[in-house]
Structures are given as structure tokens and as C-alpha cells.
Amino acid sequence: MPLLDIKNLTVEFQTAGGMFRAVDSVDLTCESGEILAIVGESGSGKSVAMLALMGLLPWTANVTCERMLFSGHDMTSTDKSVRRKIIGKDIGMIFQEPMSSLNPCFTVGYQLGEPLRLHLGLDRKAQRKRSIELLEQVGISDPEKRLSAFPHQLSGGMSQRVMIAMTLASNPKLLIADEPTTALDVTIQAQILNLLVTLQGEKNMALILITHDMGVVAETAERVQVQYAGQKIEEQSVEKLFSEPHHPYTSALLSALPERATSRRLPSIPGVVPGQFDRPTACLFAPRCQSAQDICNKQVIRQPSSLGYTLCNFPLNENITKGALL
Amino acid sequence: MNKAPPIVKKNIIMQVQNVARHYKVSNGLLRGKSTVKALDGASFKLKAGSTLAIVGESGCGKSTLARVVAMIEEPTSGHIEINGKLADLDEPGTRKSVQIVFQDPYGSLNPRHKVGTILEEPLLLNSKKSNEERRHLAIEMMTRVGLRPEHIDRYPHMFSGGQRQRIAIARAMMLDPKILVLDEPVSALDLSIQAQVLNLLIDLQDSLGLAYIFISHDLSVVRHISEDVMVMYLGKVVEAGPAATIFDAPSHPYTEALLSATPTTDPNARKKRIMLTGELPSPLNPPPGCAFNPRCPKAAQICRINEPTLKENGLAQVACHFPNLLT
Amino acid sequence: MLTPIKNHTEIQPESQNVRMQLLREFWFYFSENRGAVIGLWVFLFLVIVAIAAPLVAPHSPVEQYRDAFLKPPAWDAEGSWQFILGTDAVGRDILSRLIYGARFSLFIGFFVVTMAVISGVTLGLIAGFFRGAVDVVIMRIMDVVLAFPSLLLALVMVAILGPGLLNAMIAIAIVLQPHFVRLTRASVMNEASRDYVTSARVAGASPFYLMRHTILPNCLGPVIVQGTLSFSSAILDAAALGFLGLGAQAPTPEWGTMLAEAREFILRAWWVVTLPGLMILITVLAINLMGDGLRDALDPKLKRS
Numbered sequence: 001m002p003l004l005d006i007k008n009l010t011v012e013f014q015t016a017g018g019m020f021r022a023v024d025s026v027d028l029t030c031e032s033g034e035i036l037a038i039v040g041e042s043g044s045g046k047s048v049a050m051l052a053l054m055g056l057l058p059w060t061a062n063v064t065c066e067r068m069l070f071s072g073h074d075m076t077s078t079d080k081s082v083r084r085k086i087i088g089k090d091i092g093m094i095f096q097e098p099m100s101s102l103n104p105c106f107t108v109g110y111q112l113g114e115p116l117r118l119h120l121g122l123d124r125k126a127q128r129k130r131s132i133e134l135l136e137q138v139g140i141s142d143p144e145k146r147l148s149a150f151p152h153q154l155s156g157g158m159s160q161r162v163m164i165a166m167t168l169a170s171n172p173k174l175l176i177a178d179e180p181t182t183a184l185d186v187t188i189q190a191q192i193l194n195l196l197v198t199l200q201g202e203k204n205m206a207l208i209l210i211t212h213d214m215g216v217v218a219e220t221a222e223r224v225q226v227q228y229a230g231q232k233i234e235e236q237s238v239e240k241l242f243s244e245p246h247h248p249y250t251s252a253l254l255s256a257l258p259e260r261a262t263s264r265r266l267p268s269i270p271g272v273v274p275g276q277f278d279r280p281t282a283c284l285f286a287p288r289c290q291s292a293q294d295i296c297n298k299q300v301i302r303q304p305s306s307l308g309y310t311l312c313n314f315p316l317n318e319n320i321t322k323g324a325l326l
Numbered sequence: 327m328n329k330a331p332p333i334v335k336k337n338i339i340m341q342v343q344n345v346a347r348h349y350k351v352s353n354g355l356l357r358g359k360s361t362v363k364a365l366d367g368a369s370f371k372l373k374a375g376s377t378l379a380i381v382g383e384s385g386c387g388k389s390t391l392a393r394v395v396a397m398i399e400e401p402t403s404g405h406i407e408i409n410g411k412l413a414d415l416d417e418p419g420t421r422k423s424v425q426i427v428f429q430d431p432y433g434s435l436n437p438r439h440k441v442g443t444i445l446e447e448p449l450l451l452n453s454k455k456s457n458e459e460r461r462h463l464a465i466e467m468m469t470r471v472g473l474r475p476e477h478i479d480r481y482p483h484m485f486s487g488g489q490r491q492r493i494a495i496a497r498a499m500m501l502d503p504k505i506l507v508l509d510e511p512v513s514a515l516d517l518s519i520q521a522q523v524l525n526l527l528i529d530l531q532d533s534l535g536l537a538y539i540f541i542s543h544d545l546s547v548v549r550h551i552s553e554d555v556m557v558m559y560l561g562k563v564v565e566a567g568p569a570a571t572i573f574d575a576p577s578h579p580y581t582e583a584l585l586s587a588t589p590t591t592d593p594n595a596r597k598k599r600i601m602l603t604g605e606l607p608s609p610l611n612p613p614p615g616c617a618f619n620p621r622c623p624k625a626a627q628i629c630r631i632n633e634p635t636l637k638e639n640g641l642a643q644v645a646c647h648f649p650n651l652l653t
Numbered sequence: 654m655l656t657p658i659k660n661h662t663e664i665q666p667e668s669q670n671v672r673m674q675l676l677r678e679f680w681f682y683f684s685e686n687r688g689a690v691i692g693l694w695v696f697l698f699l700v701i702v703a704i705a706a707p708l709v710a711p712h713s714p715v716e717q718y719r720d721a722f723l724k725p726p727a728w729d730a731e732g733s734w735q736f737i738l739g740t741d742a743v744g745r746d747i748l749s750r751l752i753y754g755a756r757f758s759l760f761i762g763f764f765v766v767t768m769a770v771i772s773g774v775t776l777g778l779i780a781g782f783f784r785g786a787v788d789v790v791i792m793r794i795m796d797v798v799l800a801f802p803s804l805l806l807a808l809v810m811v812a813i814l815g816p817g818l819l820n821a822m823i824a825i826a827i828v829l830q831p832h833f834v835r836l837t838r839a840s841v842m843n844e845a846s847r848d849y850v851t852s853a854r855v856a857g858a859s860p861f862y863l864m865r866h867t868i869l870p871n872c873l874g875p876v877i878v879q880g881t882l883s884f885s886s887a888i889l890d891a892a893a894l895g896f897l898g899l900g901a902q903a904p905t906p907e908w909g910t911m912l913a914e915a916r917e918f919i920l921r922a923w924w925v926v927t928l929p930g931l932m933i934l935i936t937v938l939a940i941n942l943m944g945d946g947l948r949d950a951l952d953p954k955l956k957r958s
Contacts, residue, residue, distance in 0.1 A: 185384050190599055193589075215588065215590060242592065259590065261550055265529075266525055268518060421857050426855060434849055434852060436871070479671050494852075501856070
């Protein structure tokens with residue numbers, strides 16, 4: 001049984017122009033101890049899906065799904081307070097802007113102590129001892145001094161480490177990292193990603209990494225789920241995704257990487273991601289797709305797992321995969 | 327990899343000598359002021375029609391350098407020459423020759439102005455053209471950067487991030503500059519939009535012979551678009567040279583670490599990274615000697631005492647006591 | 654890359670669409686607050702009544718009916734439908750006086766707010782843009798003005814200049830002005846460091862151009878909201894001054910002045926006192942509710958699309 005099992009998740013928002021579908025019938029599974037990356041550009045709904053799981057969406061959001069199970073618990077029907085216990089204790093989440101994720105009015109020690117107090121019921125002295133251990137685990141030097149520091153005295157990298165320490169406090173089974181290094185410099189990014197992968201290995205924690213950076217995906221993930229305009233369009237192991245992408249969008253995205261450019265002008269995808277008012281009727285990528293045909297405006301089929309659950313009528317690299325299976 | 331265009335002797339359009347920008351910051355009541363050396367002595371020569379990239383992380387001074395070169399702020403010392411003459415803001419043509427495009431497409435356009443107004447403003451302030459002429463030029467520019475001219479009466483919030491960045495580029499182009507300073511122009515954009523905007527910049531450069539000063543922390547973009555690269559750390563230039571040299575054979579340990587830290591998009595090449603320890607130092611409190619020494623794997627006693635100066639090393643220049651020597 | 658330029662008269666229709674879209678978006682956020690919508694309708698109703706006063710009012714506001722002193726409202730046993738809301742001590746129809754009174758109250762509100770906004774925003778722009786000594790001088794003067802209770806300052810001014818509606822309005826405008834100065838100054842300081850201001854500066858804009866064309870349009874949101882609240886403050890202050898006999902003078906049918914004249918009749922003829930008071934209450938409430946809705950609709954952080 002997978003640790004996280006989401007089926008047919010849809011999230012709609014009330015806006016000035018009507019209902020906006022940010023997440024469209026998305027399936028997602030994550031096994032214990034694996035590293036899953038959810039990759040997509042703006043408007044792909046990658047963050048919204050995880051926020052829906054955590055119950056962090058505003059009141060204007062309408063969340064529906066067929067199944068949302070975490071470790072066997074049904075996350076949709078559970079009583080709010082029970083759900084809050086699971087979310088804080090067994091699922092941890094870190095966000096993009098570490099400088100604004102910490103409460104500026106309280107010291108690091110106080111904020112680290114909160115989950116220890118609420119989920120583990122430790123007293124003051126035990127909180128302090130455990131907090132120092134956690135700060136050491138995330139690689140912060142001089143942890144005793146840092147406990148009495150305020151968030152504005154920490155750099156971006158250090159704030160993110162403190163956030164990681166806070167989520168680790170209750171020994172979660174799953175850590176969701178929403179663009180954890182986008183706001184950080186590249187050498188600090190390397191340190192934080194390394195830390196996340198090391199901790200994940202040591203504690204056999206599942207890690208869901210949400211990002212738009214293909215480089216980060218290539219270096220960190222084991223399995224990758226690609227999202228486009230709120231839909232899941234492909235899911236594969238990381239090596240296969242980069243060498244034999246099945247969906248034309250994935251392939252176009254990889255070609256747009258400057259590293260893979262063969263000429264001065266980069267192969268770019270014409271057009272823009274469909275917004276609220278110009279959503280195509282069948283395949284959402286059809287207007288921008290090189291291999292689109294008439295039928296793509298009428299229906300789109302989801303391929304089987306052998307082709308990465310690709311949402312496409314004419315998936316790429318079909319023969320390679322089929323050949324491998326023979 | 328992209329093939330670099332053949333090396334043609336181009337004339338120097340901008341020369342920057344030892345510019346520095348220091349700020350005085352108060353330490354609170356009664357404790358006097360300290361000096362923040364945001365930029366401490368950068369020099370370069372920019373060739374017409376080419377791209378010079380400036381790379382580095384937070385606090386390295388690249389944005390300060392952008393503002394000084396675009397003449398938004400006056401340097402504390404050093405000078406800037408454009409086409410051989412000292413840049414003087416009192417002369418009418420100076421403003422028009424250098425323009426800047428900012429990083430944030432959401433904050434660099436006035437939310438209360440229509441696109442037409444935004445584009446016509448530089449002309450309104452700097453030329454005596456009639457209303458119709460200005461409008462016509464604005465429409466022409468919109469088409470040139472790939473926007474639909476029917477949208478000229480829209481407000482910025484009605485456009486996507488990529489389109490706003492195109493508007494920002496169009497605005498910078500209105501005065502017909504020869505030098506464009508681009509401060510992280512594609513960092514806030516999605517990958518597919520990034521490619522579109524980079525292509526636009528390449529097309530503009532090829533058709534108009536523009537020189538770019540391209541500031542970025544994204545090394546893969548820099549490698550793709552620039553001919554020369556300058557690496558900065560804590561307000562100083564640590565290495566400079568042709569892009570191919572810097573990327574294939576870095577001389578400075580910081581450049582090596584920077585290249586190593588950048589994730590590559592090949593899952594099978596998960597490399598052993600050079601992991602730098604420690605945090606980026608603060609410009610308020612620079613380490614003694616070479617600013618990089620607390621984090622440098624090669625640091626020795628001399629590095630903590632003597633600040634290295636830029637010296638020639640093959641095709642590049644590097645400021646290090648123990649650089650990787652290139653013959 | 655250059656494409657032939659189309660005839661740009663084709664572009665005209667877009668600007669109307671843009672305006673409609675902005676209006677529709679504004680209405681979406683504004684109408685979520687039902688109180689604000691009710692406030693808006695009540696306010697609009699009052700404006701229409703005030704403008705159409707000569708057509709709507711059954712009698713003249715100053716005509717005294719000698720045989721109808723202190724007549725109660727029509728639903729009372731001794732009342733009559735000739736004077737729907739009764740008459741006052743000198744036989745004037747209260748309904749007509751209330752209707753004409755709306756003109757005064759709304760005029761006071763508009764005049765005071767306009768004066769306070771123009772001078773307040775200008776001072777705020779100058780203080781926030783130039784900072785330094787100019788800022789300090791302006792803000793300290795505003796602090797002094799804020800320290801005065803509005804009525805006290807109005808009393809002082811009226812004592813110097815003499816009683817009357819115009820002087821009362823000037824006094825109230827002076828007292829309300831510091832709020833606008835503060836708001837504008839805070840907005841200006843916030844916006845002045847943004848990239849679009851730097852871009853305008855790089856394009857060669859003068860300080861005056863920057864203040865007037867670049868920064869000012871972005872500071873108006875909070876000013877508009879404060880303006881509606883000051884509108885109701887102005888009406889209340891004018892009514893208070895009228896009540897003290899220092900604002901509008903008799904026989905002007907201003908609601909506060911009507912209250913002053915009716916003080917002695919609180920027990921004998923409740924309608925002479927209660928009805929003007931009720932009008933003040935309803936008007937101020939409607940405007941405040943509207944201001945609430947405006948604040949939510951204009952706050953960029955609450956936008957959701």
C-alpha cells in the first residue's frame with residue numbers, strides 16, 4: 001500500500017471571472033522512503049495539489065477527490081482536529097521563501113520548541129536538548145547560540161535549515177518541499193538539496209519535491225511526475241524521463257533547456273499555458289503541440305503505465321519502450 | 327553546445343574603470359557609521375554587439391554594478407567611458423545610450439499606466455515628437471517584441487510574466503540605446519517562456535547590433551548567450567574572460583565551486599560536487615585578505631593576509647594566490 | 654522581424670473593453686460585501702433626493718404654517734397627511750426640511766473631503782518624496798493639527814472668522830487633512846523604491862513628473878477609502894457645529910442646526926429631534942458601509958484572479 005494515495009483530485013477556485021480549475025483530476029502516489037519530484041511551470045497546479053492535501057487552501061477553493069489516503073487514513077473525511085494532528089506530525093512541509101516562513105516575532109528556539117511541545121509533549125528542558133540535536137542534524141554550527149536568535153538574523157540558507165529542523169522534529173513519514181531552493185543562491189541550494197537527500201536516506205522518509213528546475217529534478221529525484229495546466233501528463237523514473245520522454249510537452253521542455261541547445265536560438269514552445277478563459281476542449285497542450293492532429297481537439301486518452309501514464313493520443317518514444325519490453 | 331560566432335574584431339563601446347560604490351550605514355545611535363562596500367573596484371571593456379555576462383551570488387555586487395553602469399547611481403570612485411568619452415549625464419545623448427531591464431516583471435511596470443503610456447513615456451521625456459508619432463513608434467515596438475498592438479490600451483496586470491518582460495524590453499528599446507543592461511531578465515520566468523524571451527534578445531542583438539551586459543546567477547543561460555564572463559564575489563571581480571575558457575577551464579576555486587553546484591540535467595551524471603561550507607559573507611563584515619578564504623578548499627596563510635589582485639592567466643584574468651594555471 | 658504596421662484606428666474598440674473589464678472586476682469584489690451594496694444604494698438614493706429636492710419636497714423648507722405648529726407625524730392621531738413627518742415649533746414641514754437638508758449635508762461632505770484631499774495629498778507627496786527637512790517640518794505641523802480635537806479647532810476658527818457654514822467647513826477640512834498627509838506619505842515612501850519609479854527616473858523624468866504622473870496614481874487606493882470615512886466624519890462634525898450654533902445658521906435646514914433648534918422639545922415633540930438625528934445616523938452608516946466595501950475591493954492583496 002503506498003504511503004500517499006491520491007486519486008482524481010480536482011481543485012477549483014472562485015474568481016472574478018468564474019470558477020478556475022487549478023488542479024484537474026490528478027492522481028498521485030508516493031511510496032514510503034522514495035523521492036518523488038513534481039515538476040511543472042506556473043499554472044501547472046503542482047503546489048495547489050499538495051496544499052489541498054495539507055488543508056492549507058483558502059475558503060474560496062473547492063476540493064473534490066475520489067480518494068486521498070495517507071498511511072491508510074482518509075484525509076478528506078477525518079475530523080478537522082484529527083487531521084491537524086496527522087498533518088503536523090506525520091507530514092511536514094517546507095516552502096519557498098525561507099525568510100518569510102519563520103515568525104519574525106519569536107526566537108528560533110521558541111519556534112523549534114512548538115512542534116516538540118504540541119506533538120511530542122516534551123517539557124522545556126527536553127525541548128531545548130532536542131532542539132540542539134535537531135539543529136546539529138541540519139548542519140547549523142553553534143546551535144546553542146542560534147536558539148536565541150531571531151529569524152531576521154539568519155541568512156536564507158540557515159532559515160531553510162531551521163524550517164527543515166522544525167519539520168523533522170516529529171519524525172514525519174513524508175516531507176513535502178515546495179520549491180525549497182528557488183529563492184536561494186546556487187551554492188546554498190547545493191547544500192540544502194544535499195541535506196534533504198541525506199536526511200531522507202537516514203530516516204527512510206518519503207520526500208516529495210515540487211520544483212520547476214529540471215536540473216534539480218535530474219540530480220535529486222527517483223521518480224518524476226510532470227504536470228501541465230493542472231493536469232498530470234506524464235510519470236516516469238527520472239532516467240527514463242530525461243532520455244525517453246513520452247509526452248510532447250516534456251520533450252519540448254527538455255529541448256528548451258539552454259544546456260541542450262544545439263543552435264544559438266533556443267527551440268521554444270510557441271504560445272502560452274492556457275489560462276482560465278481559453279482552455280481547449282480536449283488536450284490542453286494541443287494548440288502548442290508539434291504533433292497535434294484534429295482528433296486531439298476532440299478527445300485525449302491516458303496511456304498505460306508502460307508509457308508513463310502519458311495523457312496523449314500520440315505519445316513519443318513509443319517504440320523504444322515497447323522494444324524494451326519484448 | 328552552441329557554437330560561438332566567429333571572433334570578429336569589434337570596437338569597444340563601453341569601458342568601465344575601477345568603479346566602486348560604498349554606502350554609509352549607521353550602526354544605531356551613538357555608534358557611528360560603517361561603510362558597506364557593495365561594489366569595490368570592477369573594470370571591464372564591452373565590445374559593440376557582444377554580450378558580457380556578470381555572474382555571482384547574493385551580495386557579490388552584480389546588481390550594484392548594473393545600477394552604476396546604467397547610471398542610476400553615481401559611483402563612489404572610478405569612471406565610465408562610452409564610445410571613448412567620459413559619460414556625463416548633463417549631456418543629452420548620454421541617457422539614451424544605456425538603458426536597463428529589471429528582473430521583476432511584476433514590479434518594473436507602473437500598474438496604473440496603460441502599456442501605450444509606458445512605452446511612450448521615454449519619448450515624451452526625451453524628444454519632441456507629436457502624439458501620433460509617439461503612438462506609431464510604440465505600436466511598432468510592440469510588434470517588434472512579439473506583442474499584439476491591439477493590446478496597447480491594456481494594463482500590466484492583464485499580461486503574463488513573459489509578456490510583461492517583453493514590454494519592459496520594448497520600453498528600454500524606445501530610446502534606441504546601443505547598450506542594454508539586463509538585470510536577471512529571465513530569472514523570474516518559466517523555462518519555456520525563458521526560451522522565448524532569450525530568443526527575442528538574441529534576435530534584437532543580431533538585427534540591431536546591441537551590446538548586452540547580462541547579469542544572472544543561472545550559469546546555463548549565461549553559457550548559452552554570452553561571449554565574455556565576469557565572476558564576482560563580495561563586490562570584487564574574481565575571474566574574467568571568454569565564456570568558453572571560464573566554463574571549460576575555470577581558474578578560480580569559487581568559479582569551480584559555482585559550476586559544480588549548478589545542477590546538470592543529466593540524471594546519469596550525478597557528480598561528486600565540490601560542496602562549499604559556510605554561508606555567504608556579509609559586505610558589512612568582509613573577511614581579511616581574500617574575501618573567499620573562509621570557504622575556499624585551497625586557502626593557505628597568505629590568503630588570510632594578502633588580498634589577491636587580478637592577473638592574466640592565459641585568456642582569462644583571475645584574482646587568486648593559487649589559481650588553476652592555464653598555459 | 655518587422656511586420657507591416659496596421660492602421661492603428663483599428664485599435665480603438667479595445668479601450669472600451671478594458672474599461673468594462675476593470676469595472677466588472679471591481680464590482681465583483683465590491684458586491685461581495687452586502688452591507689457595502691446596501692450602503693451604496695442608500696447613498697445614491699440620498700444623492701438623487703438631494704438633487705431633485707425642489708421636485709420631491711412637498712413644501713418649501715422655510716415656509717411657516719401659522720396654524721400648524723408642532724404637528725406630529727401623519728401616523729399619529731393628531732397628525733395629517735399634509736405634513737407627513739410633522740412640523741416644527743414655527744410650523745415648517747419637517748420632511749421638506751430633511752430633504753433640503755440632505756443637500757447641505759452632502760455638499761458639506763464633498764466640499765470638505767475635496768479640500769482635505771487636495772491639500773493633504775499634495776503635502777503627503779512632497780513630504781514622502783523629498784524626505785529630509787521638508788518631511789520633518791510637514792509632519793510635525795500635521796502632528797500639531799492632529800492633537801487638536803476637531804471641534805475645538807473649529808470653535809477657535811469660527812471664533813476668529815465668525816460663525817457660518819463656510820468657515821465651519823474650512824475648519825473641518827483643516828482638521829481632517831493630516832490623515833491624508835500620513836496615508837499619502839506612507840504610500841509614496843513605499844512606492845518610491847520600486848523598479849518602475851527607477852525606470853521613469855532613468856528615462857529622464859523630473860521630480861515633479863515622478864510625483865504627479867508616476868507615483869500619485871499608485872497611492873490613491875487608501876486615499877479613496879479614507880475619503881469616504883472622512884465624508885461621514887465631516888457630516889458629523891458639521892452637525893455638531895450646527896448643534897452648537899456655530900455652523901449653519903437658522904433658518905438653514907441643515908440637520909445639525911435642526912437638532913439645535915429642537916433641543917427643548919425632546920419630551921414634548923419627539924419627532925422634531927429624532928428625525929433629523931435619524932437622518933444623520935442613516936447617512937453616516939451608509940457611507941461607512943460603502944467605505945468598507947471600497948477598501949476590500951481596492952486592496953490589491955485581497956485580489957484573487
